[in-house]
Amino acid sequence: MANVNNNRLDLIIDEPTLTKINDAVTSLLSFLPQASLTDEERGSMVSMDVDNKVFADNVLIEAQGPAKNILPPFIDLQIFENDLTLAEQADAIASKFAEVSRRISDIHRIASSETMATSSLIYNLIHAANKAGVSGAKEPYDKLKKRYDKLGRKTDNGV
Structure with missing residues (x-):
């Protein structure tokens, strides 16, 4: 008899592949700068949305051009430009990781749902057998x- 459930994923990730995935993630993490925030810091820092990105780009243009001679010497434009570039790079990396995270989350949801559907089916059969x-x-x-x-x-009274 065929499986009575809609089974979208009928596989497992073999151990060598799982090891490769974990090693790749560890390797990727080793390339990233060490940085972490507390929940309070995360909530208090300004994020880089589209409007803030446009503003920061415009500030850099002005600071490197017309406003260059009026900025005090303690303003290091290279540090500012590095921060802007790092924010752009982190955004691009985060987009890729969001895609990976979504796929893993979908795999988890599908596998969990299929597991629970089969669990409920088997339980209901055992329940019916017990009642009989x-x-x-x-x-x-x-x-x-x-x-x-x-x-x-x-x-x-039934499940």
């Missing part, structure tokens, strides 16, 4: 129904 008095169904039913008991659901 099938030998060997009571013990697995009693073990498995604890999940529904935790959720406050009645399992004797």
Whole structure:
């Protein structure tokens, strides 16, 4: 009999591939500067949205041109330009990682949903067998129904 569930992903990631993925992520992380923020810092710092990016680009243009002679010597335009470039680079990298994260999240959701659909199906079959008095169904039913008991659901009237 064919699988009764819609199974979009019928595979596993083999150990060598999983090792390669983990090694690649570790390698990628080693190329990035060490930086971390507290939740408070994350909430208090200004982000780089489109309007802020345009403004920062315009400030750099003006600071390197017409306003160059009026800036105090303690303003290091190279540091400012480096920060602007790093923000652009981080944005491009973040976009790629967002794509990876979305794909991994989708894989996780699909696999989890398929797992739970099959789990519920098998549980309901065991439940039906127990109700019908099938030998060997009571013990697995009693073990498995604890999940529904935790959720406050009645399992004797159907699931």
